[in-house]
Amino acid sequence: MMRGQVVPEEARAWTAGxxxxxxxxxxxxxxxxxxxxxxxxxxxxxxxxxxxxDRETSR
Amino acid sequence: xxxxxxxxxxxxxxxxxxxxxxxxxAEAGAVGLGYGVAVLRDGAPASGxxxxxxxxxxxxxxxxxxxKSRRELRQELDIRSAxxxxxxxxxxxxxxxxxxxxxxxxxxxxxxxxxxxxxEALRGQLQQxxxxxxxxxxxxxxxxxxxxxxxRGEMRAAAxxxxxxxxxxxxxDDPGDRRGQEALLLVRFxxxxxxxxxxxxxxPRGAEPRPGATYRSFIxxxxxxxxxxxxxxxxxxxxxxxxxETDLNVMRAMAQLLGAGLVDRR
Numbered sequence: 112m113m114r115g116q117v118v119p120e121e122a123r124a125w126t127a128g129x130x131x132x133x134x135x136x137x138x139x140x141x142x143x144x145x146x147x148x149x150x151x152x153x154x155x156x157x158x159x160x161x162x163x164x165d166r167e168t169s170r
Numbered sequence: 171x172x173x174x175x176x177x178x179x180x181x182x183x184x185x186x187x188x189x190x191x192x193x194x195x196a197e198a199g200a201v202g203l204g205y206g207v208a209v210l211r212d213g214a215p216a217s218g219x220x221x222x223x224x225x226x227x228x229x230x231x232x233x234x235x236x237x238k239s240r241r242e243l244r245q246e247l248d249i250r251s252a253x254x255x256x257x258x259x260x261x262x263x264x265x266x267x268x269x270x271x272x273x274x275x276x277x278x279x280x281x282x283x284x285x286x287x288x289x290e291a292l293r294g295q296l297q298q299x300x301x302x303x304x305x306x307x308x309x310x311x312x313x314x315x316x317x318x319x320x321x322r323g324e325m326r327a328a329a330x331x332x333x334x335x336x337x338x339x340x341x342x343d344d345p346g347d348r349r350g351q352e353a354l355l356l357v358r359f360x361x362x363x364x365x366x367x368x369x370x371x372x373x374p375r376g377a378e379p380r381p382g383a384t385y386r387s388f389i390x391x392x393x394x395x396x397x398x399x400x401x402x403x404x405x406x407x408x409x410x411x412x413x414x415e416t417d418l419n420v421m422r423a424m425a426q427l428l429g430a431g432l433v434d435r436r
Contacts, residue, residue: 122273124326128295132302139269140261147260149255 186417194239205231209304216399218394243413253428262307266420270303271427278431295330296431300403304424305332307392308417316392317428320401328401341402352376353390357399360390362425364418367410386410391419391425395433403428 114143130154191322205228215221277299281292297317304315316334318325318341327337341350352375356363366387368379379385383407393400407413 118273118276122269126273126277126295126299128298132306134307136265136269136302139265143261143264143269144257147257147264151256151260155253 187269190242194242198235198239201231201235212303262416266307267422269425270307272277272426274299274424278427282382293432294329296428298331301329301331303402303403304421307411307420307424308407309406310405310412310417311409313405313407313412315383315403315405318353318402318404320354320399323354325353325357325401332383332405339380347428349376349378349380353402357392357402358396360392360394361398361401361435362389362422363390364415365412366413369410382409387412389413389421391418391421393425393429395426395429398429398433400432401431413414 118126121130121135125132125135172435178407200285209215209224209227211383212417215224227422276298277292277296281289281296284292297319298354299318303317305313308315312333314330314335314337319328323343327339330337339349341347341353343351343354355361355376356416363377365377368377368383368386368388384407387410388404388406390404393403403415403421405421
């Protein structure tokens with residue numbers, strides 16, 4: 112389950128002019144890379160598990 | 171106006187120490203040990219011919235092992251590269267959709283909920299947000315994004331972000347201002363233009379830079395809503411070939427968001 116704000120606090124601070132664009136994008140980029148890295152590695156892991164020969168033979 | 175971010179190219183993915191290399195070293199050690207045991211089981215060779223046979227056997231064992239290890243290391247490198255590209259693409263999608271389009275769309279909505287001075291202030295804020303986003307999202311070192319506002323048939327910089335030099339150009343419809351005429355036509359026809367290198371031959375009419383310009387490549391996109399022409403959003407960079415089609419699509423989305431926020435009710 113996931114729940115959160117559609118427009119997070121950092122984004123609100125940026126659009127309101129309370130946070131510099133350089134700071135906002137540096138933080139957003141770091142977060143995006145971390146989440147993308149976890150998501151892609153998770154997807155690759157699941158794909159490997161689904162296509163591994165052991166799984167085929169254990170059925 | 172601050173400096174632009176260094177594009178949206180994601181930071182290098184942390185290099186994980188390869189287990190494969192250790193496995194290959196262990197495999198080579200085991201094969202070498204096995205070969206040594208097999209050779210020495212009956213004692214060391216007594217003649218030069220015997221040693222020659224041992225060396226030939228060692229080479230015959232080592233060559234396929236070396237070829238196999240090279241192939242596996244290359245495969246691992248390819249997989250890592252593909253993984254890095256996938257992470258970069260996913261990160262960019264998250265950044266564009268989640269961190270830029272969503273909050274800017276919220277501001278566009280608020281523009282139309284307000285009126286008078288508040289609305290104008292929000293519109294100024296929106297212009298600034300869009301150029302900040304465009305400069306930060308486009309994959310270019312030291313990119314600069316500008317919104318050229320169309321007023322009374324001329325376009326002047328209304329908001330900019332990125333490399334230090336402030337834009338001074340005014341695009342007009344004067345007969346001697348070919349660049350201005352072409353820029354105004356681009357806005358009127360709701361077009362976009364991506365130029366990889368302004369010093370290359372065969373540039374479209376009016377795409378040549380003004381003397382002393384600090385950019386080599388640029389993207390310009392018409393900002394409009396319906397039939398209302400509002401100006402031009404551009405991003406430029408000092409390097410040639412700094413932008414690709416993904417950047418162009420980011421710019422198109424930014425321009426349309428800006429148009430949606432700047433349009434007047436008819």
